[in-house]
Amino acid sequence: MFKMNARRCLxxxxxxxxxxxxxxxxxxxxxxxxxxxxxxxxDLQLTLEDKAGLWQSSWMxxxxxxxxxxxxxxxxxxxxxxxVRFGLFEIDEITSSGMPSEVQIKAVSVPDNNNLRxxxxxxxxxxxxxxxxxxxxxxxxxxxxxxxxxEYNPVIDRAEQTEQSDLSFLYKLCADNGLALKICDxxxxxxxxxxxxxxxxxxxxxxxxxSYSAGSIKxxxxxxxxxxxxxxxxxxxxxxxxxxxxxxxxxxxxxxxxPDKKIGKTLEVNExxxxxxxxxxxxxxxxxxKNSDEVTGSFSFLGNPELAxxxxxxxxxxxxxDGKYIITKAQHDIxxxxxxxxxxxxxxxxx
Numbered sequence: 001m002f003k004m005n006a007r008r009c010l011x012x013x014x015x016x017x018x019x020x021x022x023x024x025x026x027x028x029x030x031x032x033x034x035x036x037x038x039x040x041x042x043d044l045q046l047t048l049e050d051k052a053g054l055w056q057s058s059w060m061x062x063x064x065x066x067x068x069x070x071x072x073x074x075x076x077x078x079x080x081x082x083x084v085r086f087g088l089f090e091i092d093e094i095t096s097s098g099m100p101s102e103v104q105i106k107a108v109s110v111p112d113n114n115n116l117r118x119x120x121x122x123x124x125x126x127x128x129x130x131x132x133x134x135x136x137x138x139x140x141x142x143x144x145x146x147x148x149x150x151e152y153n154p155v156i157d158r159a160e161q162t163e164q165s166d167l168s169f170l171y172k173l174c175a176d177n178g179l180a181l182k183i184c185d186x187x188x189x190x191x192x193x194x195x196x197x198x199x200x201x202x203x204x205x206x207x208x209x210x211s212y213s214a215g216s217i218k219x220x221x222x223x224x225x226x227x228x229x230x231x232x233x234x235x236x237x238x239x240x241x242x243x244x245x246x247x248x249x250x251x252x253x254x255x256x257x258x259p260d261k262k263i264g265k266t267l268e269v270n271e272x273x274x275x276x277x278x279x280x281x282x283x284x285x286x287x288x289x290k291n292s293d294e295v296t297g298s299f300s301f302l303g304n305p306e307l308a309x310x311x312x313x314x315x316x317x318x319x320x321x322d323g324k325y326i327i328t329k330a331q332h333d334i335x336x337x338x339x340x341x342x343x344x345x346x347x348x349x350x351x
Contacts, residue, residue, distance in 0.1 A: 011024075011069065017066070032047075039171060039180075044067060044106070065091050070086060071332070084306060122163055131190075134173075149179060149190060182309075193310075197348060202218065202312060206219060224339070230320070236267040238261070239266070239286045240266050241253060241269045243273045252274075252275065267290055291348060298343050300339060300341040305340070308330055309328060311326070313327065325345060326344065
């Protein structure tokens with residue numbers, strides 16, 4: 001158990017469904033959990049004191065074993081008692097180092113004991129919906145599919161997987177169609193980042209000593225450090241898609257303009273589309289890809305396990321940087337204290 005004044009933080013760990021928290025407590029030096037929004041596996045690292053050599057010998061965990069990790073907070077940020085689950089992870093690396101002697105156990109949210117990221121395959125689907133392809137891959141890997149996308153399930157004329165792992169193939173397929181992919185808790189999760197950015201902020205991040213109005217929203221306090229950045233390069237006002245069918249000579253084109261951009265460059269895209277509606281969807285997707293990282297930031301503050309990737313926070317008191325931001329990565333570090341660090345990007349308006 002780790003103590004911070006009146007606050008207490010207890011890490012709860014189940015090894016292959018068996019609670020080992022009490023046995024682990026005297027050896028546990030650090031817990032680090034990283035929650036990524038899309039494209040990367042979530043990861044967990046435990047650092048254990050090992051002067052007696054137990055963890056590198058008779059107590060050494062098995063690679064491929066599972067760790068189910070939660071954190072219990074007592075008297076934390078005006079909350080009496082709270083338990084938040086980080087998730088289920090599979091051990092994939094064990095390191096022994098010194099001095100002092102310690103063992104690091106690394107685990108990831110993407111299991112290695114199935115074909116999802118291990119085997120490379122060559123196969124194809126003809127005129128298949130994206131959801132069906134994803135479900136085929138998830139089922140073969142022993143996972144379930146959570147397709148969290150509103151009214152968009154594109155039909156792929158031909159999807160070719162050529163000497164690729166299922167995970168890398170599916171991630172590219174989702175990215176090509178403007179969707180995000182995450183693997184967690186034995187699920188393949190596919191979602192639209194634009195939908196998540198449109199959601200309400202779960203918390204307010206005020207600048208210390210600044211004035212703000214929080215209303216009923218939760219306020220994040222104990223800010224330790226922050227960094228914010230706004231860039232000009234590779235930011236566009238609009239995207240113009242133009243395609244000419246080689247057989248029919250028919251031209252299809254469409255332009256999408258960012259609602260918040262009055263001036264700027266136009267991104268030109270020449271890719272195959274079947275209709276004006278497809279061209280408009282592609283223009284919006286390509287503009288989002290270019291502009292999503294226009295305004296980004298990072299924050300570090302007192303531990304808060306409720307802050308996870310893909311949820312929104314509201315910034316106040318930061319001048320031109322004020323606004324709604326989506327969390328792209330959240331890292332939780334627990335040792336003598338508990339700190340949460342997040343990477344964020346400003347939510348795009350209207351696309």
